[in-house]
Amino acid sequence: MKATRALLRRDLLLAWRRVGDALNPLMFFTMVALVFPLAVTPEAAFMQKLAPGILWVAALLASLIGLGGLFTPDYLDGTLEQQALSPVPLGYIALLRVLSHWMVTGLPLVILTPVIAVPLGIPGQSLPAILLLLLPGTLAFSLLGAIGAALTVSLRSHGLLLPVLVLPLAVPVLIFGARGTLLAMGGDWPTGPLYMLAFLAALGASLGPLAMAGALRISLD
């Protein structure tokens, strides 16, 4: 418990000291989502059909690109090595790292969505459901991306490798998220997709840390 608080405090403090870094994924998310209408057509009916896809693809890319350097600073300055030696399981430390990262990037992204929803033509009354879908959705993206980040931590050029590794794994989250958003926009409550996303996030939070710890230990060898 003490370790949990200390680790979370450290990660959040680090993020706060360098707030600019945490803002980058948000700006990326906004820009990707708002560049789409320029490339397609400003027609409202057409945009509405496209909106769920744009929203979720933008969220996926923003999560993945933001995760590139999740473990890199700790790996480079040796913190990770000390954490691997500590009595707290490495998987748990990695999980906390992902959670704090999600709090400074994923959560703001969800909070920002209502603003982006307006130009994309997403009706206001469907927003509660969409935000509720995005919460487990972005968490699942972060957990999957963190596995990729752990695998590529010791590589110098991991910029493009991470999306190549993680995008196919993120397909289910993308499908359920976008489908659920479409249902919500049609006026239904997306119970099924919501449960599926919650399941995927829970799976990522339970099995993901094992993979992350394994991957980090390989890189530390």
Add this chain to the structure above:
Amino acid sequence: MWKWFHQLASPPHYYRMAGAIIPWTGWPALLLIIIGAVGGLYLAPPDYQQGDAFRIIYVHVPSAWLSMFGYVVMATAAAIGLIWRMKLAHVAANAVAPLGASFTALALATGSIWGRPMWGTWWVWDARLTSELILLFLYFGYMALNRAFEDRKQGDRASAVLALVGVVNVPIIHYSVEWWNTLHQPATITKFGKPSITVDMLWPLLVMFLGFTLFFITVALQRARAETLERERRSAWVKEL
């Protein structure tokens, strides 16, 4: 049992053993594929709906089977390599990966060619085709990660972790794609005429299955042999060869 397991882990022993096995899988594979091809292309009657176009099934279905079989073999080998730190298991996973990817690509290509006369387009977002496509991406990810490391051992183990993550995900991906697809388009297109197939059509398919699988095993063994030689090129037993 354990003695056998440990012996298998020794590269020179594997090299000799695989060399002895390969003729026993390679020649039957060739024979079976020829028999299956003759049976499928000449002896089997044309389909009452699809005419001769259905004959691509004799390549398409075995390839699709091997694409999935390959991934499971790769993930199993990767798990063995991680758990027992067995070098040879990583070699096996590496040998299978490009092979599985090739069969996935072949399944996609033949599916697409089959789709042209049946569906009227080269590509339909059919649930099974989409799953195959994502499987191909998973193979690519594995191979890209494996090659990205300067230290081969690290690359082996990192990509092994990825293969295990992938194998947990494959059923979820398949299920989600199927769910996505049923909402997306009417199921009439995806259920192309496969009523209970007649024996005349079935036996060449089974022969092809067996032939393709034996071919896969042969090439995998041979690739693993080549990679063993390459990795052990500085050891005494390779120099003696």
